[in-house]
Amino acid sequence: MKITVAGAGYVGLVTSACLAELGHLVTCIDIQKEKIDMLQSGRSPIYEPGLESMLEKNLSSGQLHFTMNPHHAYSDAEIIFIAVGTPEKHDGSVDLKYIHVVSNLIAYYIENDVIVCTKSTVPVGTNELIQAIIDSRKPPNLQVEVVANPEFLREGSAVLDFFHGDRIVIGTDHHKVASILEQLYLPLKIPILKTDIRSAEMIKYASNAFLATKISFINEMSNFCEKVGANIEEVTFGLGYDKRIGHDFLKAGIGFGGSCFPKDTKALLHLGGHINHPFDLLEAVINVNNRQQSLPVLKAKETIGSLKNKKVALLGLAFKPNTDDVRNAASLTIVKELLEEGAVVTAYDPLAIPNARRILGNTIEYADDIRAALRDAHLAIIATEWEQIKYVPLDVYQNHMRDPIVIDGRNCYPLHEIQKYPITYLSIGRPDVNNARQKKGWE
Numbered sequence: 126m127k128i129t130v131a132g133a134g135y136v137g138l139v140t141s142a143c144l145a146e147l148g149h150l151v152t153c154i155d156i157q158k159e160k161i162d163m164l165q166s167g168r169s170p171i172y173e174p175g176l177e178s179m180l181e182k183n184l185s186s187g188q189l190h191f192t193m194n195p196h197h198a199y200s201d202a203e204i205i206f207i208a209v210g211t212p213e214k215h216d217g218s219v220d221l222k223y224i225h226v227v228s229n230l231i232a233y234y235i236e237n238d239v240i241v242c243t244k245s246t247v248p249v250g251t252n253e254l255i256q257a258i259i260d261s262r263k264p265p266n267l268q269v270e271v272v273a274n275p276e277f278l279r280e281g282s283a284v285l286d287f288f289h290g291d292r293i294v295i296g297t298d299h300h301k302v303a304s305i306l307e308q309l310y311l312p313l314k315i316p317i318l319k320t321d322i323r324s325a326e327m328i329k330y331a332s333n334a335f336l337a338t339k340i341s342f343i344n345e346m347s348n349f350c351e352k353v354g355a356n357i358e359e360v361t362f363g364l365g366y367d368k369r370i371g372h373d374f375l376k377a378g379i380g381f382g383g384s385c386f387p388k389d390t391k392a393l394l395h396l397g398g399h400i401n402h403p404f405d406l407l408e409a410v411i412n413v414n415n416r417q418q419s420l421p422v423l424k425a426k427e428t429i430g431s432l433k434n435k436k437v438a439l440l441g442l443a444f445k446p447n448t449d450d451v452r453n454a455a456s457l458t459i460v461k462e463l464l465e466e467g468a469v470v471t472a473y474d475p476l477a478i479p480n481a482r483r484i485l486g487n488t489i490e491y492a493d494d495i496r497a498a499l500r501d502a503h504l505a506i507i508a509t510e511w512e513q514i515k516y517v518p519l520d521v522y523q524n525h526m527r528d529p530i531v532i533d534g535r536n537c538y539p540l541h542e543i544q545k546y547p548i549t550y551l552s553i554g555r556p557d558v559n560n561a562r563q564k565k566g567w568e
């Protein structure tokens with residue numbers, strides 16, 4: 126089919142490359158010239174495992190095109206996917222300005238009947254709004270059907286998730302349109318769920334809110350474990366054996382970041398305010414997450430006192446491993462708090478330094494390798510569990526730092542290993558190692 130994807134971000138690019146891989150003729154449109162230039166020359170502006178090779182292959186076979194020209198993109202498309210950003214406003218609500226822009230362009234440029242699928246995460250009712258915008262401006266002889274088709278791709282494994290996702294949600298009341306989309310997705314052999322539009326929109330928010338709740342729940346439990354002398358890893362292992370709970374998505378740490386959970390939980394809370402439905406549980410999930418992101422600096426102050434002029438090695442900037450994305454990353458909170466305390470920060474990340482530098486500028490130093498970051502540091506904070514970080518031999522901390530103190534926000538190291546080294550080690554929800562100042566609330 127002739128498919129157009131609006132937005133060459135994390136979601137739009139992966140969707141474009143994967144649909145081309147399935148044999149469709151895909152045009153991806155974006156407003157950023159620099160991005161389109163890069164993509165046309167076969168380079169990906171983002172890091173996503175498996176993406177660049179798929180882009181190259183489909184670009185050279187002619188299955189995939191990139192453009193900034195809305196006439197080329199929309200005039201003869203059979204299906205248009207909307208994957209532009211839906212960022213957060215100051216009050217936590219969703220900014221739909223890009224959705225408005227794209228809906229208007231679609232209405233203006235289409236020359237055929239078309240199905241418009243919304244991949245972007247949008248509040249309930251938005252697809253009806255898109256339908257209304259397009260209907261009010263399109264040529265009267267053309268038929269446009271807007272479908273809620275949320276994405277569930279995780280950064281760092283988005284290509285894998287496209288081909289092996291848990292489900293595909295198609296939200297429309299139009300049976301013929303639903304069956305066209307079903308045919309499109311059939312080769313993936315992923316369960317397809319057909320719903321009404323509003324339920325499809327809510328499935329996305331409910332999924333992200335539930336996953337965020339799981340993380341805040343386990344983080345709250347991990348803080349409890351610290352106080353009672355238990356080990357959160359043992360607890361989650363035992364918890365996960367219950368089939369009703371499961372082992373997945375229960376890793377304690379310094380909270381969730383990224384472009385989805387922080388934004389979507391706030392958006393749902395905000396929407397609750399509008400419909401007179403205070404979402405107390407979600408408010409607690411957000412508060413726990415904010416507190417969790419502040420834990421490393423709190424622990425640092427408790428352990429070494431003043432951080433003024435202390436050299437801190439921050440290991441990991443990305444909000445999770447295998448991505449260069451730093452949106453809402455815990456690392457950004459950590460940097461802000463360290464700088465407020467007067468610390469001197471050197472950060473290492475295998476991929477995310479360019480994106481972090483755009484936000485943090487020269488307020489911190491950046492190291493090309495982990496040893497350079499650790500050299501003469503008073504303290505190391507692990508913020509992302511990259512393989513390049515979690516497999517660093519422990520004697521590297523011992524040999525490069527002054528008097529090694531490591532605050533591991535992602536529980537990268539087994540406690541029995543750490544115990545072999547003269548390293549003061551604090552992690553999340555597990556007993557401290559070699560910490561003379563450890564507070565034992567349970568004694």
Ligand code: UDX
Nearest residue numbers: 132133134135136155156208209210211223226245246
């Ligand atoms: C996606 C979804 O769209 C968002 O709703 C969801 O919550 C998170 O995932 P993502 O792909 O991460 O967003 O966004 P981003 O990487 O910011 O990419 C959006 C792209 O759309 C950018 O390249 C931007 O230039 C482009 N864009 C934006 C347009 O092409 N046209 C516009 O009018 C606005």
Ligand code: UDX
Nearest residue numbers: 276277278279280374375376378381382383385444445
């Ligand atoms: C998420 C959803 O998983 C995906 O379905 C949706 O479409 C987009 O939002 P993403 O944000 O890319 O994906 O990554 P995810 O793997 O869900 O991790 C989000 C955050 O939660 C990361 O900061 C990660 O470190 C944290 N996390 C995840 C935990 O702290 N513990 C866990 O057990 C899992």
